[in-house]
Every structure is written in C-alpha cells, then in structure tokens.
Amino acid sequence: MSAGPTHVETDVLIIGSGGAGMYAAIEAARAGCSVLLADRSLIGRGGATVMAQMTVAVALGSETPDHWNFHYNDTLQAGRGLCDERLAQLLCEEGPACIREMEEWGIGWARKDGRITQAFAPGHDRPRCVYVDFLNTGPAVSKTLRGAVTRRKGIRKAGDLVIVDLVRDGGEITGAVAWHISTGATVTIAAKATIVATGGLTRLYRRNSASANMGGDGYALALRAGAPLVDMEFVQFFPIGHLAPRLIGMDPIMWDPFRYKLGGRLLNSEGEEFTARYGVNEEGRYVTTRDVATYAIVKEVEAGRGSPHGGAYLSFAHCSEAALRQAFGPVIDRLAKNQIDLTKMPIEVAPIAHYHMGGVLADERMATEVPGLFVAGEAVGGANGANRLSGNAITEALVFGRCAGRSAAERVKHMHTHSFGADAARRTLDVVAVSGEGNDLNTAAMIERLQATMADDVGPLRTEAKLKRALLAIDELTRELGERPMGDNKPFDLRRLEWFDLRNMLLVARTVTMSALARGESRGAHQREDLPVMLPQWRLNQVARLDSSGLALTPIPVVTQAAAQ
Amino acid sequence: MTSIAKLKIWRGDSADAGRWEHYEVPFEPGQSVLDALRWIRTTRDPSLAIRFSCINANACKECMIELDGTTVYACTARLAAREMTLTPLSNKRLVRDLVTEIGPPAERFVP
Numbered sequence: 001m002s003a004g005p006t007h008v009e010t011d012v013l014i015i016g017s018g019g020a021g022m023y024a025a026i027e028a029a030r031a032g033c034s035v036l037l038a039d040r041s042l043i044g045r046g047g048a049t050v051m052a053q054m055t056v057a058v059a060l061g062s063e064t065p066d067h068w069n070f071h072y073n074d075t076l077q078a079g080r081g082l083c084d085e086r087l088a089q090l091l092c093e094e095g096p097a098c099i100r101e102m103e104e105w106g107i108g109w110a111r112k113d114g115r116i117t118q119a120f121a122p123g124h125d126r127p128r129c130v131y132v133d134f135l136n137t138g139p140a141v142s143k144t145l146r147g148a149v150t151r152r153k154g155i156r157k158a159g160d161l162v163i164v165d166l167v168r169d170g171g172e173i174t175g176a177v178a179w180h181i182s183t184g185a186t187v188t189i190a191a192k193a194t195i196v197a198t199g200g201l202t203r204l205y206r207r208n209s210a211s212a213n214m215g216g217d218g219y220a221l222a223l224r225a226g227a228p229l230v231d232m233e234f235v236q237f238f239p240i241g242h243l244a245p246r247l248i249g250m251d252p253i254m255w256d257p258f259r260y261k262l263g264g265r266l267l268n269s270e271g272e273e274f275t276a277r278y279g280v281n282e283e284g285r286y287v288t289t290r291d292v293a294t295y296a297i298v299k300e301v302e303a304g305r306g307s308p309h310g311g312a313y314l315s316f317a318h319c320s321e322a323a324l325r326q327a328f329g330p331v332i333d334r335l336a337k338n339q340i341d342l343t344k345m346p347i348e349v350a351p352i353a354h355y356h357m358g359g360v361l362a363d364e365r366m367a368t369e370v371p372g373l374f375v376a377g378e379a380v381g382g383a384n385g386a387n388r389l390s391g392n393a394i395t396e397a398l399v400f401g402r403c404a405g406r407s408a409a410e411r412v413k414h415m416h417t418h419s420f421g422a423d424a425a426r427r428t429l430d431v432v433a434v435s436g437e438g439n440d441l442n443t444a445a446m447i448e449r450l451q452a453t454m455a456d457d458v459g460p461l462r463t464e465a466k467l468k469r470a471l472l473a474i475d476e477l478t479r480e481l482g483e484r485p486m487g488d489n490k491p492f493d494l495r496r497l498e499w500f501d502l503r504n505m506l507l508v509a510r511t512v513t514m515s516a517l518a519r520g521e522s523r524g525a526h527q528r529e530d531l532p533v534m535l536p537q538w539r540l541n542q543v544a545r546l547d548s549s550g551l552a553l554t555p556i557p558v559v560t561q562a563a564a565q
Numbered sequence: 566m567t568s569i570a571k572l573k574i575w576r577g578d579s580a581d582a583g584r585w586e587h588y589e590v591p592f593e594p595g596q597s598v599l600d601a602l603r604w605i606r607t608t609r610d611p612s613l614a615i616r617f618s619c620i621n622a623n624a625c626k627e628c629m630i631e632l633d634g635t636t637v638y639a640c641t642a643r644l645a646a647r648e649m650t651l652t653p654l655s656n657k658r659l660v661r662d663l664v665t666e667i668g669p670p671a672e673r674f675v676p
Contacts, residue, residue: 006676043672045625046618139624150671158674182660185676211618211625246595249641251622338595444603444611490578492614492661494606 005177005186005429009420010036010156011412012405013176013191015163015218018047019397020377020404021197022145023098027405028195029154033412036189037149038161038178040497041213044146048199048210048355048378049397052138054257055119055129057391058095062116064126068092071128075392078123078289079357079385080524081539082231084559086364087383090403091396098398099130107144108132119260121390123289129391134329135250135257141394161187163217164432164500166194166225166373169424173225173372177428181497184489186432190420193408196222196360197376197401201235204509205353206448206455209238209253215501216508218379222360223507223546227368230381230541230556231358232508233515233526236388237460239293240266241352244309247338252352254331255314256390259286261327266293267313267346268305274312284318291387291524294351294460301350311350316342351460355393357384357525358515361543366404372411376404382541382559386524431485439486443498450477450505458513463530467517474513478506511544511551518542518553567591568646570601575652576613578661586610592644597621598651599628599639602663614662615639629654630663639663 011033014021022044025037039046059066072092076083103109103116109130110117120127132140149155160181167175173194178187198218202208219229240259242252258264263284268274273282278296280288288296297312307313316324321343325332332342340347359381366374377397384392422429450473457470481503487496519542521535522528540555570590577583588609590601602615618625621640628639631652639651657665666673 038674041618041625042627042668045627050624051619051622157672159668159672161674180674180676182664182666182673183676187674187676212620213618246593248595248597248621248643249623249638251619251624442607442611444606445608448607487612490661492616492664493612494614495611498611 005188007188007190008036009190009418010034011192012036012408013038013189013194014197015176015195015221016047016197016199017043018197018199018377019049019141019145019394020379020401021195022149023398023401024195024197024376024405024408025155026145026148026152027402028409029152031406031409033154033409035155036158036191037155038158038163040160040162040181041211042159043157044142044149046211046213048214049394050138050142051210051251052141052394053135053251053254054131054137055121055260055391056099056131056137056394057121057124057128057389058099058130058395059092059128060096060099060116060118060130063118066126066128068095070125071095074124075384075389078387078389080387080534082385082523082541082558084382085561086559087380089561090364091383091392091399094399094402095395098395098402102141102144102398105144105148107140121260122287123389129260131257134331135254137394162497162500163221165428166221167420167425167428168225168370169419169421171371172419173370174418174420174424177425177432179432179500182491184491184493186429188420188422188425190418192412192415192418193372193374195374195376195404195408196379197404198379200356200378201508201512202353202355204451204454204505204512205459206451207241208353209241209251210354215505217504218375219359219511220504220507222368222373222375223511223544225370225373227370227373228361229358229511229544230361231385232511232544233519233542234357234386234524235353235512236290236355236357236525237294237351238354239290239297239351240314240349241354242347243307243311243350244348245338245340247340249334253354255347255349258316258328262316262319262323265315265318267315268300269307270305274300274305289387290390295527297351298460307348309348309350311348313346314349315346317344317346319343355388357381357386357388365407366400367407374404374408376400386526434484435489439484441480441486441499443486443495443502446477446480446502447498447505450474450502450509454509458509458516460525460527462516462526462528464517467513470513471510471517474506474510477502481506514551515542515544515553567593570644570646571648572601572605573648573650574613574663576662580659590644596644597640598632598637598642598644598649601644602639614660614664616664616667627667629667631655
C-alpha cells in the first residue's frame with residue numbers, strides 16, 4: 001500500500017453507474033464538465049437497471065393516444081396520496097424525451113407495424129409500457145447507455161471504487177473518501193458537485209430481486225452528510241417473485257412480462273383465483289396493483305392456503321405451447337433447462353423485496369438540502385409516494401439522471417476552484433486507515449441475520465411488536481459491528497467491504513424500521529396489521545435526519561401543485 | 566433430497582503462491598455453484614473472495630470462473646454430487662482467490 005491516499009479531482013462525481021448514473025454522466029459531460037463515474041462493481045453491470053426485464057412506462061402515444069397528464073394521474077393514484085407532485089410531474093413529462101433519445105442511441109424498443117409497442121400494465125389507464133424483447137429491457141438500457149458514455153469525452157470510469165463517506169466542509173459537499181476494492185487503496189476525490197445514484201435498499205431483505213450491491217449505500221451517505229431522507233417506510237414488494245422450483249440464470253421478477261402478455265392465473269392451494277377476496281377480480285387478466293397483490297398472497301399463506309414453499313401458484317396452463325413460444329421465444333428453452341413446462345405445471349411465486357419508494361429528499365432540480373449534493377434514480381425519495389406504479393422505475397432512472405446531470409453542471413459553471421480540504425475528510429480517513437487484524441466477525445453471516453430480521457419483522461405486513469423486535473436486533477448487530485473495520489485490506493477483501501456495507505445497511509435498516517413504527521396507519525406498501533386503516537391525517541411524508549443525537553423523524557406536508565393542465 | 570458437492574477451490578493472492586481448500590457443501594438439486602460459494606462464505610469462511618453482483622439473473626456477468634478448467638458463470642453452473650474444481654480465470658490477472666481483473670481497461674480505476 002502507498003503511504004497516503006490517492007487524490008483525484010473532477011467537476012462532477014457520480015456514485016453508481018446504473019441507468020440514472022450513466023444518464024447523469026452523459027448529461028454533465030454534454031454540458032462540458034469532467035465526470036468521474038464511480039461504481040463499486042463493474043461499470044453499468046451492477047445495480048438494478050440491468051436486472052429490469054420489462055417495462056418502461058412513458059406517455060409516447062405511439063399506438064394509443066396518450067398525454068403525460070394521464071400517466072401523471074395514474075402515478076399519483078398508485079402513490080396513495082403521498083407523491084411529491086413536482087417529482088411525479090418531472091418523471092411523466094420528461095419521460096418521452098428520454099425514451100426517444102434512447103431510441104436515437106440504438107436501443108431498439110419492440111415495434112409492431114413500425115410503431116413502438118406499448119403494453120398494458122396494472123394501474124395504468126391505457127397501454128403505456130415500452131420494452132425490448134425478450135425479457136431484455138434492462139440489459140438493453142444498460143448496454144445502450146454504456147455505449148453512449150463511451151462515445152462521450154470527459155467521462156472517467158472507475159470500477160471497484162466504494163464511496164465510504166461524502167466530505168462536507170463549510171456546509172457544502174466538497175467530494176468523498178473512497179476505498180478501492182481490487183487494490184485496497186484509499187482514495188480522496190475532490191468534486192464541485194456530487195450525484196448519488198446508488199439505487200435502492202433491496203439487499204436489506206432475504207429474498208430480493210436486485211443486485212447484491214443494492215444495500216442502500218446512498219441513503220446512508222446522504223444521511224451522514226446531513227441530507228434528509230423521506231418516505232423510508234415504503235418498501236415495495238414485488239408480489240409474484242419466483243419461489244419454486246429452483247430456477248437459475250433468470251431474475252426472480254421474470255413472471256411479470258408473462259403476465260403482461262398472457263394474463264396468467266394466480267391461484268391458492270385450493271386452485272382458486274383469490275384476489276377477488278381482496279377487492280380485485282382478475283379472471284385471468286393482470287390488473288391487481290403490487291401493494292394489493294402482495295397483501296393478498298401473504299394473507300392466503302397465513303390462512304393455510306399457500307403453495308408448498310409458502311407462496312401462491314401462477315398458472316399459464318391455459319396457454320398453448322405456440323402462444324408461449326410466440327410471446328417469449330428463447331426464454332421457453334431456458335425454462336425447459338430448468339425442467340419447467342408452463343403448459344403442464346404452475347410455478348410458485350411469493351412477494352420479494354423489489355424497490356424503494358423512499359429516498360433522499362430532493363427538489364425538482366434533483367438538488368438535496370445540502371449544497372453540492374444531488375441525487376438521481378431510485379435513490380430519490382418522493383416521486384412514487386406510498387406505492388410505485390409498474391414501469392416507473394426505469395423512467396425515473398433516465399429522467400432523474402438526466403436532470404441531476406444538468407443541475408450538477410449548472411452548479412459547476414459557477415464554481416472556479418475545488419474547495420476540498422483534507423481536514424474535513426479526516427474522520428473518515430481515520431476509520432479507513434484502521435487495520436482490522438484480530439477482529440474476527442463473520443460479516444457474511446451478519447448480513448444474513450440482518451436480512452432475516454428485515455424480512456420477518458419489517459416485511460410487507462408489520463406490527464408494533466415486530467418492529468420493536470427488529471430495532472433490538474439492529475441495535476445488537478450495530479454493537480457487534482463496532483467502530484473498527486475488519487479484514488486484512490489486501491486486494492478484494494470482502495470482509496472489509498461487508499464491514500463498510502453493514503455500517504450503511506444497519507443505519508438504513510434503522511431508518512426504515514423507525515419510520516414504519518412511527519406511521520400510525522396502513523397505506524400502500526406500508527401495511528400495519530395492528531393499524532389496518534388508511535387515515536386522512538396521515539397524508540403526510542416523514543423526513544428522517546441524522547445528527548449528533550441520532551436519527552429523528554419529522555412529518556412534513558405532501559408537496560402538491562394545482563392539477564396539471 | 567440433499568446431496569453433497571465436494572468443492573476444491575484455489576485460494577491465494579499471488580498466482581504462484583496459491584493453495585487448495587476443500588469444502589463439502591450440502592445442496593438441493595437445481596442449485597448453482599454461486600449458491601455454494603455464498604454458503605461457504607456465510608457458514609465456513611467469509612474471507613473467500615468471489616466477484617458477483619446480480620446473484621441469479623446472469624445479467625451482470627461478473628461471476629466468471631473456471632470449473633474443471635472450463636470458463637463458466639458461477640450463477641448458472643449447477644452443483645453436482647462429485648468433486649468440482651474451481652479456479653480463477655487463467656487468462657486474466659489474478660486479484661485474489663476466484664477474483665480476476667475482468668473490467669475493460671478503460672473502466673478500471675488505477676490508484
């Protein structure tokens with residue numbers, strides 16, 4: 001190891017290279033900024049974007065007339081009264097421009113008779129979701145953006161670089177302290193503007209549909225730097241995540257596209273379509289929103305009508321082999337390799353942690369409360385309220401990424417010099433400098449314990465008793481973790497990485513749990529079995545802040561605006 | 566029905582100073598080699614270095630290793646009830662254990 005940290009300077013530091021981070025990089029570079037695009041994994045391959053199988057909601061009106069106002073109304077409706085309406089408007093209004101730009105960059109949205117195809121998804125008033133066949137939307141979005149990033153000058157890519165802390169100096173974010181996984185080197189980064197584009201927190205849960213690197217890093221970075229979070233109690237569970245039989249080489253959320261195209265029937269152990277019991281009569285169509293479907297499946301399992309592995313059955317037995325092959329082409333062969341023949345057998349599905357509605361509090365420029373700190377994509381809180389509409393995640397990654405890149409560039413224009421000072425970074429540098437020798441934690445097992453606690457006690461159905469038990473478990477893990485990072489700090493020291501991950505994950509888990517405990521009602525993705533009713537007085541957002549006395553929650557009114565014209 | 570896979574894994578942080586470690590991993594038919602590597606880290610030795618991100622979807626393409634001398638994705642190679650030899654990619658620079666430098670040169674950070 002070298003004597004001191006490596007120091008680099010950039011106009012804009014972007015943390016995370018999923019869809020939001022890459023779009024932000026392109027936009028900032030387009031405005032003439034130098035960009036450091038940092039990712040803890042390989043560039044453009046980790047995170048959630050690459051995992052998205054379909055679809056992208058956008059009011060293109062390519063087949064059916066549409067206007068962003070209709071998409072906006074559906075987004076607010078799905079959000080159960082809690083959407084920040086400025087952010088929801090930004091998402092819906094600028095979506096079409098980003099989708100068209102992606103088309104110019106060669107993504108190849110699925111088309112029929114020359115027009116971009118738009119599928120119908122639950123919660124939308126008309127067919128609105130574009131996609132890339134077959135089950136290829138996320139990989140195609142990532143690949144297209146990687147190409148656009150590579151073609152643009154001024155973007156330096158930095159893989160295997162973990163941001164440990166943002167540096168705050170004189171009330172502004174001046175850069176960050178990082179740790180390079182594949183060498184163990186400490187790195188300091190001076191940046192005139194910083195964009196957190198780290199995605200969500202699904203790794204906090206045992207069964208999840210995103211990458212192992214989605215542990216809520218960005219939320220913890222923002223909190224520790226003094227930027228507040230909002231709506232942290234709202235974790236979206238994807239109702240029909242694959243459960244059984246064991247399926248490899250496919251993402252567990254893969255059944256959604258099948259349902260978009262072919263309907264499919266959700267059945268309990270008695271072969272009954274049960275969603276009608278929870279207020280939605282599907283009859284083979286796919287119309288139940290995610291919060292309701294999740295609730296219905298969990299309740300059926302509790303009532304003893306679950307499938308053998310503890311979920312529900314999803315059946316496509318009504319579809320012919322020809323219909324399945326036409327809709328899904330080579331995917332049918334991948335299923336066959338897993339001994340799955342949909343014409344003969346149902347598969348088992350169950351809710352799986354999928355997306356986080358909460359995130360860093362930001363305005364419609366993607367600026368946080370702390371000057372110099374911007375946010376993009378799933379890391380942003382508020383746009384989707386208490387429940388996200390299907391298809392809005394990639395749209396917000398693109399739109400919010402583009403907006404954050406633009407706003408960061410605007411700030412850089414007015415700054416002549418860097419104001420990074422090593423003194424402000426000292427506390428983090430001291431933590432990173434610690435050798436963990438003699439420290440013998442099993443960090444991998446600790447992460448599994450946290451995931452079990454969150455899944456069992458802070459999952460889709462919550463009670464005061466479960467949430468309090470979760471806080472005790474989080475306290476205990478936090479004590480065990482201690483203040484000293486562990487591992488030997490040789491190249492690719494996963495225990496050391498997991499120590500830093502747990503430092504973030506435990507803070508974020510505490511924020512989710514405290515927010516869930518404080519919200520005295522049930523709404524959207526937050527369901528309290530002991531407080532089962534949605535209450536008008538709870539039409540407010542909870543903001544979490546971290547200061548020297550710990551985490552504190554404050555209610556704020558929902559940001560509304562006169563109905564868009 | 567639980568079977569046992571016998572994994573023989575190359576460990577080390579320098580290509581000419583490695584060692585073999587042996588692990589017996591219980592598994593259900595259908596499970597992947599990555600499932601086994603994650604199980605070893607949780608229950609036997611968290612210091613085992615592997616590179617992966619998406620776990621199951623074969624989307625991130627980060628978990629490339631050699632299984633019995635053939636390049637595979639650990640997330641799609643299936644466990645079998647026999648001895649399976651796992652080594653880092655032989656045509657890439659070794660970082661540690663099963664991790665090699667697979668990022669394109671233009672995407673690497675050089676401290």
